[in-house]
Amino acid sequence: MDPVRNPYAPGAGQRPPELAGRDRELRQFEVVLERVARGRPERSMIITGLRGVGKTVLLNTFRSMAIQRLWGTGKIEARPEQSIRRPVAAALHTAIRELAPRHRAPDRIEEFLGVLKAFAQAEPPPSGRAKAPVHRWQPGINVPAARGRADSGDLEIDLTELFVDAASVATDLGVGIGLFVDEMQDVPPDDVSALCAACHELSQTGGPLIVVGAGLPHLPAVLSASKSYSERLFRYARIDRLDRDAADQALLAPAGREEVTFTPEALDALYEAADGYPYFVQAYAKVVWDLAPTSPITEHDIKVAAPEAESELAVGFFGSRYERATPAERDYMRAMAALGDEPVSTASVADELGRKPSSLSPARDGLIKKGLIFSAERGSVAFTVPHFGRFLREQPG
Numbered sequence: 035m036d037p038v039r040n041p042y043a044p045g046a047g048q049r050p051p052e053l054a055g056r057d058r059e060l061r062q063f064e065v066v067l068e069r070v071a072r073g074r075p076e077r078s079m080i081i082t083g084l085r086g087v088g089k090t091v092l093l094n095t096f097r098s099m100a101i102q103r104l105w106g107t108g109k110i111e112a113r114p115e116q117s118i119r120r121p122v123a124a125a126l127h128t129a130i131r132e133l134a135p136r137h138r139a140p141d142r143i144e145e146f147l148g149v150l151k152a153f154a155q156a157e158p159p160p161s162g163r164a165k166a167p168v169h170r171w172q173p174g175i176n177v178p179a180a181r182g183r184a185d186s187g188d189l190e191i192d193l194t195e196l197f198v199d200a201a202s203v204a205t206d207l208g209v210g211i212g213l214f215v216d217e218m219q220d221v222p223p224d225d226v227s228a229l230c231a232a233c234h235e236l237s238q239t240g241g242p243l244i245v246v247g248a249g250l251p252h253l254p255a256v257l258s259a260s261k262s263y264s265e266r267l268f269r270y271a272r273i274d275r276l277d278r279d280a281a282d283q284a285l286l287a288p289a290g291r292e293e294v295t296f297t298p299e300a301l302d303a304l305y306e307a308a309d310g311y312p313y314f315v316q317a318y319a320k321v322v323w324d325l326a327p328t329s330p331i332t333e334h335d336i337k338v339a340a341p342e343a344e345s346e347l348a349v350g351f352f353g354s355r356y357e358r359a360t361p362a363e364r365d366y367m368r369a370m371a372a373l374g375d376e377p378v379s380t381a382s383v384a385d386e387l388g389r390k391p392s393s394l395s396p397a398r399d400g401l402i403k404k405g406l407i408f409s410a411e412r413g414s415v416a417f418t419v420p421h422f423g424r425f426l427r428e429q430p431g
């Protein structure tokens with residue numbers, strides 16, 4: 035059928051034509067926004083889940099909901115070993131710029147921007163007495179940096195002060211500020227701890243600023259390892275595969291708007307192939323649409339399209355990730371795959387490879403850092419990518 039009208043959207047962070055099966059999370063977040071804006075004590079939300087289940091898309095939707103309520107918003111994507119100071123400064127700059135035109139006291143905004151600039155510039159010089167001059171961020175803020183606020187160089191103190199001041203600007207307008215953090219498991223440990231502390235402080239004063247995060251399934255463990263009270267700070271929403279009704283809706287609703295439908299057998303076949311994983315649902319549907327001659331799309335059309343959809347996934351979804359791994363890391367993942375699709379103990383991976391567990395720590399840690407596996411619980415590991423074990427088992431050795 036006409037590829038120009040193809041509604042499906044496989045791709046990282048691509049907004050799906052229909053956000054299916056997330057009503058509960060959307061309702062929860064509505065409540066969070068409402069309560070925070072009214073100064074009620076409220077825990078913020080953290081979305082967790084495997085690769086491709088729709089965390090980024092949901093986080094972006096939460097952000098849109100906040101914008102609709104006239105909140106100021108900003109977003110960062112965390113990277114391993116990168117301090118969040120500059121990205122947070124840039125995100126809050128965006129948030130305040132959204133609020134500024136509605137604020138009646140320009141000097142309040144200017145005052146905040148001065149603090150923001152000071153915060154951004156207070157990056158401590160790299161340790162180890164590096165000689166290189168500290169790179170000065172040019173944030174495009176045309177006010178002098180404030181002194182004595184959010185500029186100590188200690189991220190925990192500075193973030194707390196910055197958040198309190200940002201929240202106070204939002205309070206003037208009767209709205210809130212949302213700071214959205216994607217790939218939150220990659221925030222460096224010291225910064226996680228500072229971020230939690232700042233949120234904690236804010237939750238005590240009732241300031242209307244929330245940090246909303248998204249990350250891999252071990253994110254709650256990362257947070258609680260850094261601050262034991264993090265469990266009381268955040269409400270965790272683990273998102274997963276779509277159930278059958280939601281997966282059907284993800285397919286049928288966008289098709290319906292183009293006056294296209296699927297036979298029940300086609301929907302059966304698609305659910306079996308995509309297993310309810312949002313990325314796979316979009317990927318199969320995209321190819322099926324292009325190859326199917328006419329509506330309704332049939333089971334036969336799915337069979338014809340499956341090999342192409344699978345080879346696109348093999349390259350784009352699985353292959354691109356596999357290629358990030360070193361040879362030793364690939365061996366490690368193949369051993370995991372050979373042991374099945376459930377989380378496996380690191381001891382059994384070592385057994386499988388005929389090696390001492392301690393000698394495999396670098397490979398395991400490397401894979402965790404690259405976000406390819408996560409430690410499901412102490413001493414066990416699992417793939418972050420759905421169906422990755424199956425993909426590896428099908429690869430020639």
Ligand SMILES: Nc1ncnc2c1ncn2[C@@H]1O[C@H](COP(=O)(O)OP(=O)(O)OP(=O)(O)O)[C@@H](O)[C@H]1O
Nearest residue numbers: 044045046047050054085086087088089090091312
């Ligand atoms: N609720 C949904 N209904 C239908 N399609 C969805 C839904 N959520 C996400 N998708 C689709 O799934 C794909 C993956 O979404 P997204 O990039 O948000 O996943 P992710 O969890 O952030 O993955 P990663 O961990 O790799 O960053 C996109 O193509 C998106 O359009």
Ligand SMILES: [Mg+2]
Nearest residue numbers: 046047089090
């Ligand atoms: Mg994502």
